[in-house]
Amino acid sequence: MWTNTSGGVVQSDSTGPPLRPDPPEALALSDVTVRFGGVSALNHVDLEVPSGQLCGLIGANGAGKTTLFDVISGLRVPYSGSVRLHGTDVTGWSVQRRARFGLRRTFQRVQVFGWLTVEENLLVANEWRGGGGGVLGDLIGLRSRANHERERRTRAEEVLARCGLLDIRDRSAASLPIGTARLVELARALMDDPTVLLLDEPASGLDSSEAERFGDLVTRIAEDHETAILLVEHDVGFVMQRCHRVMVLHLGEVLADDTPERVRDDPMVLSAYLGTSAD
Ligand SMILES: Nc1ncnc2c1ncn2[C@@H]1O[C@H](COP(=O)(O)OP(=O)(O)OP(=O)(O)O)[C@@H](O)[C@H]1O
Ligand SMILES: [Mg+2]
Structure with a gap:
């Protein structure tokens, strides 16, 4: 049996070297709620993205995707709940302090100078x-x-x-055309080797070959650089093909959080988001 000591080192009851526990997830949200007046844009949302994982976030317009990004990046303080980066609670931190801690994002409306x-x-x-x-x-x-x-x-x-x-x-x-401008925005986000990267609709406005190129690049960043990537995208095909895991937001709540295959076949997702019946 393994016991967790105060130093965080896991030590077995029997003899042998101490083992380090798994490092905390690169990004973790716990019980996050955001309200705009009477509207709950996010309702008790939990999310974890480990290093090296490309996690897709999908949901209809107004589901709360950008609000979630704003909470993670520090642009919006949640009504309740917490945000952790590599195990450190950063809920009260400024955008700049989170950026110095390895967090970067790109925007739904591409922003280059x-x-x-x-x-x-x-x-x-x-x-x-x-x-x-x-x-x-x-x-x-x-x-x-x-x-x-x-x-x-x-x-x-x-x-x-x-x-x-x-x-x-x-x-x-x-x-620059939009596809190239999105690449420049991504390149700028990579300058300081982020450990957590948020991409808001990076494939929007790209043609199929640009989306392919963008997808290859994002996959390489996650896998080669051990970056945790959370990617919001309306192009469900892009998300299903590229992401290791997919989370579906519906009216501010997590409807599904699983592998692309299971999410694609989930009857609740099919009827609530993809607009088709499971039958
Ligand atoms: N600043 C704000 N003031 C009031 N309501 C807001 C504000 N920002 C977002 N909302 C509301 O919160 C909900 C979630 O909005 P959000 O922009 O996060 O959705 P989204 O999933 O990013 O949508 P889209 O796919 O259109 O980008 C919506 O009902 C939206 O109208
Ligand atoms: Mg949005």
Whole structure:
């Protein structure tokens, strides 16, 4: 029998080395409720996404998907319930503090800085992590500043290459078609190696080959970089094909949370969301 000690190490009653317990889920929501006046946009929602998992979130318009993202990212404080990142309760934390803890998101309405180039859109995302010297440091060109600048550019180049954007690094972001702008938004979110990534309708407005490319990239990010990804999408085919797991929200409540195959065959999901009868 295994017992949990105060240090969090699991030790067997018999001899042998102590075993570490499984790490906490990268993202966990517990009993989250959000109300807008008399409307419950989310009602006692629980959700866990482990590292390396691509979890799809589907539901009809107004089901509460974006509200859930706002709660996770810190834009909205829930009426009740909690949000944990890697086991730490972040419910009271600001958006910026959660971002420093490894959380990034993209938006339902794609948000790139149109007056910057593709590469600059990535460079602005890679926040300054110190180096000292303040404004004076900039003026006299401290070596740490120059090193940091080089690191940022190298990192941007890696991410641009990973997202297939190297060839258009100097293009103005304002001139990009929606599919490419969504890739730039994703690339910007990847600059600081997020451990938890929220994607709000990333395939919306993409044609089938762009969606395919986007799906391949997102799958690689989850699996190769051990990132926990929660993805909201109306394209049910994309979600069923790409996600390890699917959660269905209906009027602010969790209707199903299972493998794509089981969710697709769930009679409640078929009638409430997919609009077809199970018969
Ligand atoms: N700021 C707000 N004030 C009042 N009600 C809101 C607000 N934001 C969302 N709601 C309501 O909360 C519910 C959930 O909205 P939400 O935007 O989260 O849905 P969604 O699942 O993202 O929908 P969609 O698929 O259309 O993007 C809806 O009834 C919506 O009208
Ligand atoms: Mg929405």
